[in-house]
Amino acid sequence: MSETVRKVGIVGIGNVGKAAASAILHENIADELYISDIDSERAKGEAWDFADSIEVTPSRTRVFEVPLEGLAQCDVILVSVTERSQIPQGSRLELLKGTAAIAYDIVPKLREAGFKGIYVIATNPCDIITYLFYHLSGLPKNQVIGTGTALDSMRLRRQISEALGGIDPRSISAYMVGEHGDSQIAAWSHVRIGGQSLDEYEAENSDRFGKLDRDKIEDTARHFGWEIHKRKGNTQFGIGNQLAFFAKSILNDARNVTPASVILEGEYGQKDVAAGVPIVLGRDGVKEILHFHLSGKEQESFNASAELIKGYIDQTLAEREGTAAQ
Numbered sequence: 001m002s003e004t005v006r007k008v009g010i011v012g013i014g015n016v017g018k019a020a021a022s023a024i025l026h027e028n029i030a031d032e033l034y035i036s037d038i039d040s041e042r043a044k045g046e047a048w049d050f051a052d053s054i055e056v057t058p059s060r061t062r063v064f065e066v067p068l069e070g071l072a073q074c075d076v077i078l079v080s081v082t083e084r085s086q087i088p089q090g091s092r093l094e095l096l097k098g099t100a101a102i103a104y105d106i107v108p109k110l111r112e113a114g115f116k117g118i119y120v121i122a123t124n125p126c127d128i129i130t131y132l133f134y135h136l137s138g139l140p141k142n143q144v145i146g147t148g149t150a151l152d153s154m155r156l157r158r159q160i161s162e163a164l165g166g167i168d169p170r171s172i173s174a175y176m177v178g179e180h181g182d183s184q185i186a187a188w189s190h191v192r193i194g195g196q197s198l199d200e201y202e203a204e205n206s207d208r209f210g211k212l213d214r215d216k217i218e219d220t221a222r223h224f225g226w227e228i229h230k231r232k233g234n235t236q237f238g239i240g241n242q243l244a245f246f247a248k249s250i251l252n253d254a255r256n257v258t259p260a261s262v263i264l265e266g267e268y269g270q271k272d273v274a275a276g277v278p279i280v281l282g283r284d285g286v287k288e289i290l291h292f293h294l295s296g297k298e299q300e301s302f303n304a305s306a307e308l309i310k311g312y313i314d315q316t317l318a319e320r321e322g323t324a325a326q
């Protein structure tokens with residue numbers, strides 16, 4: 001019998017990395033989990049702490065602390081590095097200089113070490129960092145994926161669920177698209193409640209809910225991260241579980257439809273940019289990009305969001321390499 005060992009790596013074992021690692025162990029997603037951090041002593045402590053818990057988790061995942069290059073053997077590397085996780089003025093874009101510098105440091109080293117697997121990136125600003133990983137890694141675009149608007153879309157579904165009397169968010173299909181940031185937009189034209197369009201569902205149930213306040217729901221979902229951030233100083237479990245879900249979908253070739261930040265080459269009218277759109281996620285990473293025909297206003301906002309991301313990508317490439325995105 002041939003033996004397939006599922007190997008997942010995490011680079012950056014802080015708030016987010018630890019939440020992802022815990023989810024991986026509790027859901028038996030990997031046979032071997034490799035963790036790496038610039039602070040290798042702390043990472044070793046985390047690895048040993050996780051190893052102590054294996055007997056009472058459903059998995060027998062072996063956990064190792066490794067230097068960065070030790071991650072090159074993994075099928076999937078989850079990226080949760082950052083220079084600082086605090087964002088005083090509330091924009092993820094403020095992290096760009098620090099996290100771009102980390103990308104320029106670690107991606108060439110992993111390339112040199114022979115990493116040929118799939119990157120899943122949570123590090124903010126997520127879309128720009130995803131593009132930089134693609135640009136620096138030499139990997140095909142299907143193998144470089146940002147979590148993008150996946151977390152925002154869960155927040156959106158939860159807000160819709162609450163407005164509709166608690167209907168299970170898993171029975172709601174609703175996506176935030178564009179930037180994992182302030183310019184993201186809800187694709188209201190494609191919201192479905194158990195397959196029924198939201199307009200039809202609202203009309204059928206007008207005596208129970210009336211018309212949803214879409215602007216308020218969208219705005220709450222868009223900014224929900226800050227409500228958590230200002231109370232506990234970070235967000236970690238939503239995204240940690242999301243990273244684990246991405247790893248599981250890839251390793252199991254699950255072919256889930258999920259929002260993710262991916263490299264666009266003409267899809268949604270955009271090129272040379274990474275932005276959040278619905279994809280099919282499986283063994284090769286991005287198996288397919290779903291093309292929603294957005295309403296005119298949604299497409300306009302999506303274009304503005306993508307242009308904003310592209311502006312920061314171009315600025316970063318110009319500062320670091322004296323070139324713009326190709």
Ligand SMILES: NC(=O)C1=CN([C@@H]2O[C@H](COP(=O)(O)OP(=O)(O)OC[C@H]3O[C@@H](n4cnc5c(N)ncnc54)[C@H](O)[C@@H]3O)[C@@H](O)[C@H]2O)C=CC1
Pocket residue numbers: 011012013014015016017036037038039080081082083084085095099102105106121122123124125126147148151180234235236239
């Ligand atoms: N995409 C999303 O939906 C979300 C993204 N995030 C982002 O995830 C990132 C991580 O956040 P936290 O875990 O709270 O930060 P943290 O500060 O707790 O952890 C970051 C870790 O990265 C390590 N690190 C820094 N430079 C490194 C390098 N060159 N090589 C290896 N390790 C290095 C640090 O030592 C630290 O352990 C941030 O960029 C944050 O904004 C957080 C929540 C949601």
Ligand SMILES: CC(=O)C(=O)O
Pocket residue numbers: 092124151225226235
């Ligand atoms: C911090 C962040 O990006 C979030 O929770 O959405």
